[in-house]
Amino acid sequence: MNQLTQEELAQTNGRLDNQSKLYVQPKLSRLQFYLLMAFYLIAGGMVTITLKVQNIQISQVDGKPFQWQHPFVQVLFMFIGEMTSGLIYISLFRKSFKAQRLSRMSSFDNTQKEVANPFVYAIPASTDTIASFMVFFGLTQIQASVYQMMKGFIVVVTAILSVVFLKRQQYYHHFIGIFLVVLGVGTVGFSAYFRSNEAESSNLIMGMLFVLGGQTFQAFHLVIQDHYLKKYDIHQFQLIGWEGIWGIVILSVLLPIFQQIPCDQPYCVNGKIEDSVLAFNEILSNWYLALFIFLYFLAIAFYNGLGITITKYASCVHQTVTDQSRVLLVWTFFILYPGIAQEEFRTLQFLGFCIIVTGNFIYNEIIRLNKESKMFKDDDELLENDSNEFQQTSKQSLIPKNQLQ
Numbered sequence: 001m002n003q004l005t006q007e008e009l010a011q012t013n014g015r016l017d018n019q020s021k022l023y024v025q026p027k028l029s030r031l032q033f034y035l036l037m038a039f040y041l042i043a044g045g046m047v048t049i050t051l052k053v054q055n056i057q058i059s060q061v062d063g064k065p066f067q068w069q070h071p072f073v074q075v076l077f078m079f080i081g082e083m084t085s086g087l088i089y090i091s092l093f094r095k096s097f098k099a100q101r102l103s104r105m106s107s108f109d110n111t112q113k114e115v116a117n118p119f120v121y122a123i124p125a126s127t128d129t130i131a132s133f134m135v136f137f138g139l140t141q142i143q144a145s146v147y148q149m150m151k152g153f154i155v156v157v158t159a160i161l162s163v164v165f166l167k168r169q170q171y172y173h174h175f176i177g178i179f180l181v182v183l184g185v186g187t188v189g190f191s192a193y194f195r196s197n198e199a200e201s202s203n204l205i206m207g208m209l210f211v212l213g214g215q216t217f218q219a220f221h222l223v224i225q226d227h228y229l230k231k232y233d234i235h236q237f238q239l240i241g242w243e244g245i246w247g248i249v250i251l252s253v254l255l256p257i258f259q260q261i262p263c264d265q266p267y268c269v270n271g272k273i274e275d276s277v278l279a280f281n282e283i284l285s286n287w288y289l290a291l292f293i294f295l296y297f298l299a300i301a302f303y304n305g306l307g308i309t310i311t312k313y314a315s316c317v318h319q320t321v322t323d324q325s326r327v328l329l330v331w332t333f334f335i336l337y338p339g340i341a342q343e344e345f346r347t348l349q350f351l352g353f354c355i356i357v358t359g360n361f362i363y364n365e366i367i368r369l370n371k372e373s374k375m376f377k378d379d380d381e382l383l384e385n386d387s388n389e390f391q392q393t394s395k396q397s398l399i400p401k402n403q404l405q
Contacts, residue, residue, distance in 0.1 A: 040306040045329035046299035059282035071136040072274040079247030081300025086241015113233035125246035127221040134214030152185035157219035177363025187352030222316040
């Protein structure tokens, strides 16, 4: 088998173990992982902010004003943003990823991952579509504050599914972190609920069931992504790109059907389940709306790409726990720029945000409850066996060696 030169191997950011001659996957240092979390939260905040700005836009179509209300078209835009992640992979990561693959083939590594049929990526795209549809419908039946209280449910479901299906071990500080995140999200939601002047929905129970169902499908989606990254030989941005392609295919079938189905419910658009023609006419007549949809594409691409990178180097539970802190960033932005959303400083909400951040810090071991880190460990032994090119590697690395396969 052809061996790689040290220069070719260096392009992969990985290494060959001198004793076993096996290719060792590149890892993240503690600082790199925390920076990844920070950029993920920024991208997630941009997703929420751009969506909020879209939803308050009023466009003139045929002399009539229409406020932007196209949740199913927004799901299509989400998948277009995910497809953009695939373009980022082609532009920035494909060369180095192929070099990694060649490195594994050139070593004595008998644990090669499978190369998946592209059709398998339709499965996570389907769960993502179902989750989005269920949540959007649930939001038409309940108050936004009630939805905020229920957001923490996905953390619990993802943790349970990762233990059951992925056999991931959760330590006591993980459970403490999850509990605090759920408690913080509930505190924020209760604060919004008791200060809200919105009328109670008559379909509250049905709306809550749909939101819970959507969160469950979203948890399955994250666990499937986690499983695929461990099983298949695919880059994380490439996986998101394939999901985007399949999501566009699914929506290309569903949107014309929704266009033809009459509907007079509150969640309907212009007398239909979805009026895609009206949506694109609104975009063409409002350049400000078009600008924020474009920014949404970019935000979604990086949000999903960075999120699944957290899943790759840690787990899907780390991704969901980290994502709950996004609400603090969004809340702070709308406090500073009150003209976009009607937000005001509330002590109980701020307390909830502090609890969420504390839970995140404990779960991700920024605040450590014990001396031994379960997520990071010293790699002195690895460094001793490294060649000169790799002796600059950080001594703090993510994922214990016995989990690297």
